Amino acid sequence: MKLKPIFAAVSIATFSSGLLAADMAKEMTIVSWGGAYSNSQLKAYHEPYMAANAGFKIINDESSNEAVAKLRAMAEAKNITWDLVDVEGPDSQRLCDEGLAMEIDFDKDLAAGKDGSTPTKDFGDSLINKCFIPQIVFSTTFGYRTDVPEWNGKKPEDLCAVFDTTTFPGKRSLEKRPKKNLEWALLCDGVEKAKLYEVLSTPEGVDKALAKLDTIKKDVIWWSAGAETPQRLADKEVVIGSTYNGRLFDVIEEKKQPVAMLWDYQIFDFDGWVVPAGLPEDRKARVLDYLKVSTDTQRLADQAKYISYGPARASSQPLVGKHATLGIEMAPHMPSNPENAKRFLVNNIEWWSNNEDEMNKKFEAWLAK
Amino acid sequence: MEQIQTLNGVPLKKQIARALFKQKVRALLLIAPLLIFILITFVVPITDMLMRSVDNSIVSNTLPQTTTSLETWDPKSGNLPDEAAYAALYNDLKLAIEQKNHTKLGSRLNYESSGMSSLFRKVGKDVSKMQPTTGYKEQFIAADKAWGDIKTWTTFKLYSSKYTNGYFLAAIDMKKTPDGAEMLPASERIYLNLFVRTIFMSLVITGLCLLLGYPIAWLLANLPMRTSNLLMILVLLPFWTSLLVRTSAWKVLLQQQGVINDILVWLGIVSNSGRLELINNQFGTLVAMTHILLPFMILPLYSVMRTIPPTYVRAAKSLGATDWTTFWRVYFPQTIAGIGAGAILTFILAIGYYITPELVGGTQGTFISNRIAYHISSSLNWGMAAALGTILLTLVLVLYWVYDKIVGIDKVKLG
Numbered sequence: 001m002k003l004k005p006i007f008a009a010v011s012i013a014t015f016s017s018g019l020l021a022a023d024m025a026k027e028m029t030i031v032s033w034g035g036a037y038s039n040s041q042l043k044a045y046h047e048p049y050m051a052a053n054a055g056f057k058i059i060n061d062e063s064s065n066e067a068v069a070k071l072r073a074m075a076e077a078k079n080i081t082w083d084l085v086d087v088e089g090p091d092s093q094r095l096c097d098e099g100l101a102m103e104i105d106f107d108k109d110l111a112a113g114k115d116g117s118t119p120t121k122d123f124g125d126s127l128i129n130k131c132f133i134p135q136i137v138f139s140t141t142f143g144y145r146t147d148v149p150e151w152n153g154k155k156p157e158d159l160c161a162v163f164d165t166t167t168f169p170g171k172r173s174l175e176k177r178p179k180k181n182l183e184w185a186l187l188c189d190g191v192e193k194a195k196l197y198e199v200l201s202t203p204e205g206v207d208k209a210l211a212k213l214d215t216i217k218k219d220v221i222w223w224s225a226g227a228e229t230p231q232r233l234a235d236k237e238v239v240i241g242s243t244y245n246g247r248l249f250d251v252i253e254e255k256k257q258p259v260a261m262l263w264d265y266q267i268f269d270f271d272g273w274v275v276p277a278g279l280p281e282d283r284k285a286r287v288l289d290y291l292k293v294s295t296d297t298q299r300l301a302d303q304a305k306y307i308s309y310g311p312a313r314a315s316s317q318p319l320v321g322k323h324a325t326l327g328i329e330m331a332p333h334m335p336s337n338p339e340n341a342k343r344f345l346v347n348n349i350e351w352w353s354n355n356e357d358e359m360n361k362k363f364e365a366w367l368a369k
Numbered sequence: 370m371e372q373i374q375t376l377n378g379v380p381l382k383k384q385i386a387r388a389l390f391k392q393k394v395r396a397l398l399l400i401a402p403l404l405i406f407i408l409i410t411f412v413v414p415i416t417d418m419l420m421r422s423v424d425n426s427i428v429s430n431t432l433p434q435t436t437t438s439l440e441t442w443d444p445k446s447g448n449l450p451d452e453a454a455y456a457a458l459y460n461d462l463k464l465a466i467e468q469k470n471h472t473k474l475g476s477r478l479n480y481e482s483s484g485m486s487s488l489f490r491k492v493g494k495d496v497s498k499m500q501p502t503t504g505y506k507e508q509f510i511a512a513d514k515a516w517g518d519i520k521t522w523t524t525f526k527l528y529s530s531k532y533t534n535g536y537f538l539a540a541i542d543m544k545k546t547p548d549g550a551e552m553l554p555a556s557e558r559i560y561l562n563l564f565v566r567t568i569f570m571s572l573v574i575t576g577l578c579l580l581l582g583y584p585i586a587w588l589l590a591n592l593p594m595r596t597s598n599l600l601m602i603l604v605l606l607p608f609w610t611s612l613l614v615r616t617s618a619w620k621v622l623l624q625q626q627g628v629i630n631d632i633l634v635w636l637g638i639v640s641n642s643g644r645l646e647l648i649n650n651q652f653g654t655l656v657a658m659t660h661i662l663l664p665f666m667i668l669p670l671y672s673v674m675r676t677i678p679p680t681y682v683r684a685a686k687s688l689g690a691t692d693w694t695t696f697w698r699v700y701f702p703q704t705i706a707g708i709g710a711g712a713i714l715t716f717i718l719a720i721g722y723y724i725t726p727e728l729v730g731g732t733q734g735t736f737i738s739n740r741i742a743y744h745i746s747s748s749l750n751w752g753m754a755a756a757l758g759t760i761l762l763t764l765v766l767v768l769y770w771v772y773d774k775i776v777g778i779d780k781v782k783l784g
Contacts, residue, residue, distance in 0.1 A: 065746075066746045068746075068749060069745055069746040069747075069749060072749065094476070094749065096472075097472035097473065097475065097476055097486070097490060098472065098473050098476060099469050099470075099472070099473060171625070176732075221649050221731070222649075222731065222732060224727065235624065235626050236626045237624050237625055237626055350487055353479075353486045353487065354479060354483050354484045354485075354486050354487050355483045355484075356748070357479060357480055357483065357748060357750070358483045360748065361553075361557045361559065362556060362557055364559045364740075365555075365556055365557050365558055365559050366556070367732040368559060368562055368563075368732065368733070
């Protein structure tokens, strides 16, 4: 059985050597999220790849937050200007459903793990659909200020502190969409984790969740961009707020603000690449070549040196080291660190792809009340 | 009556018409480049976008046989469609799966009925396992009980036509049912409220701009050149500053730990625990939008006021009018054209704004354009976005027409 991955690796090697560099496009446009995240990709993926391929250029675009809409528009105009797009798991599902993203043959197109495991096994559960090549695991979780005088020295220890405005008075920052908020509200209203989506699938369940959110509604400032919560925490505008764990790492470790993490019931998500469908051969060859190199075990582990998001490959986990400039060990800051992941949820893409439209209507109507 | 003829025997009327026609063609050819440019870059894309609000061809294109076989089926009968409909569905899906169109249709129908998205994603595998003989009905229901749910088939039936009014109904908080259109339950209504809010707040913003802009424009037009130039720069400087910078500046000023609240606390006007909520509500939107749109009011007013000779005011006063009468009877009527232009500019800009309300509006200060943006880039329900956009466009045109009736658009002057 051990032969299989080796055989796969050999066949990959012969396949890629069959492609001459001359057949591949000389530049590619990579779309990502910008800021610290794009920078981590530049350092961990782009720079090594460009160093190995002289004369090749990467053009960066920071449109990931509207990637799906733009890709759809490009496909309709039959003019696809992007080569590789960084999107979150749910968006990749959408792109795959609409035929806007190319299907990937994981075992053929990606490199085997450093420990010899096949890509399918190495990426495991993070392969959520046929088009998505995962890079990182990130989570949406809470951060709180550690210097609130009204809290009398108490510290939030579990998720429900968010809903407890008597012990922990002050403004909260929550995302202006139903996803994640409804789950957290139900968890703190006594619903078991295992029954969460069963309850949410009933109208009464949604009402229950919204009623729980009602108890803190007047204390919530809603956010729509991930950078808002860290900014509000730093400005003392809010005392506790949800955002992506990497943003909190930045405000705590790099900006040295008096903020701490509340990892309880963090919600895991994957972020990764999709290749737009219908690329010409030379560009496709280049993208696949780039993908194979940049998503291997070492490259994924390298990215964690620059940002506190965990690599999606199992084989990369042991290679996660110290932060490139701060010099601190990154493992304790990873969402997947056992200490942080005592209780967690995984973004239920399937349920949300079915119910997001309806939930949104109810949530918006509730917000406007 | 005898026809007048030209020398060569052609009726005069015809000859004149011919000459005029030539002239018209020449004129048309001269403006042709511009006309074609406007058509291609403006009219065509907008029409295409607006057409999406009624386009529903994806259902009948993906499931042609099914939609035909459903023509005779009555959802109100309470019975599931017959075997023939399931067989048609099987044939349609087989083709759709080959072309990978089935998931696309699932996303489309999911806007109308939750669960369609994964039903169609799953059906790809289900259909490949089915025996292509008979008993499709049992096989479908065995694969997923949603195929045995009358709700699924009702959705197909309601959205089987090539054009639908479904998006427009949804845009005014209604939905299609087998018994005709129905209002949504109150807990799901959002759009009507938003339309009213958008129009109301845009009117208030226009009013505030006028109130603040009028005296400034008057100063600009009447002060000596040196001072008025300086003032003009103060008006234009924010106009040239990035919109996002100005909006963020308001955040810094208005937030609870912001500059204004800090000063109020320092002065002892409000207590530290009772800091005012000046942002993330309607007040925040009103303040930030008024500031951002102010130049669009001041500039037309200023250019009209510049043309008013100061002698009129002096004449009125020398004839014994009070200050107020002079202003109200002599000066003000001459500025109506500028007010008209300024008001219409600010109002139309305000009604379509979305970045500023999104950033400072919280939940109560957002506009209908925020929902349009949401449907364009996040929910990807472009049909819905197009329907909301069409309604907004129609509202603006109606208001423009009313405005024309009351004020008269020929009176509007930009200078």
